[in-house]
Amino acid sequence: MKSCPFATSIDPYLQNELSGKEAERFEAHTFDCPSCYREMSERHLLLEALREGGSALFSRPVRTAPAWIRAAAAAALVLLVAAGIALLSPRPHRPSEFAFTGDETVRGAALEIVGPAGPVGAAPERLEWHPLARAAEYEVTLSEAGKTIWTVSTAATEAGLPADVRTKLRPGVDYVWRVRAFAALGSFIAVSDPAAFRIAR
């Protein structure tokens, strides 16, 4: 059976994403369309139950992007660098636009990186970031061409690069790193923007 063309408006309507006029048009339509009304009322009940249960309904923390997607994103970033886009010039790190704390979404909170970023004279000894309220643990990943070459978890706001990792870092290669923050119960609360550094030849 072909579904009503208005069916695609159900979610945006319930999520308050429609403009006033669009919402009115959709509401008026539901007074005449039993299919859309039934779908909308059931979806509404489901969403109300999901919101009432909150994060407790989801027994484990939200995952970030799968490894291969993060790898692809990092690889794309490296390509951009190779194409001459000014990644190597020091730039302020734009904070992420959201972070999660408990059951609330706190827009504007951010996990900001201190450094290293951009060109560096030698293999850095440590990676550093600003502390985030409520973060109990940070997970740092360092990647080369989209492949994770080192990761560590720490409660501190810096992570020392082990000697064996530092010796593997080669001049002229872009290394991308990012930090994720977790609350005491292990829930993911924020992620930094990726930062890249390159050791001068």
Place this chain on the structure above:
Amino acid sequence: MDSNHLARDLDALAARYRPIVGFKVRRALGGANPDWEDVTNEVLAQVIAKLRAGEFRGESSIGTFIYTITCRRIVDYIRDKTKVLRHAPEPAPLPDPAERAERKDRLARLTEALARLKPKYRDVLHLYYVRDLSREETARALGLTVAQVSERANYGCKILRRILGPSFFSISGRPGRLNNGMGKAGPR
């Protein structure tokens, strides 16, 4: 048409539209507002009165006619209520024990259903509906496109609905947070 026949037709019409009018009223007034049932009844009474008075001339659909009356009554209610609220806000009624038990049971069923859902759907439902991120923010957090977020949200809900079964969506007449006063019936 004799008067008995007309009365039966109007009653049937009111029964048919009660859920959808109730949905619109509750959404406009807020789920915890106990007045939604009274406002819904008033809308339906107005609809019947106007139909009896011959005010519906078929220039629009009957749905649009009822929708217009519903919106006007909601505006009137909010205007009147605003005047009252300036002096003394009314406390929301406390949920009764049976309602709490029903709510607990429904949440347990929902938890079980979510556990059966693939992580790719659960993650989208969690961020988009529970954490209330926008589609764009959800897409960025999960490394997806906005279209994928929409698809997964929609499909995830459909799978949940299938797992939960129709009984999850057919609720008794008690008003409450999980009960929006809408049975399964809608406009036909």
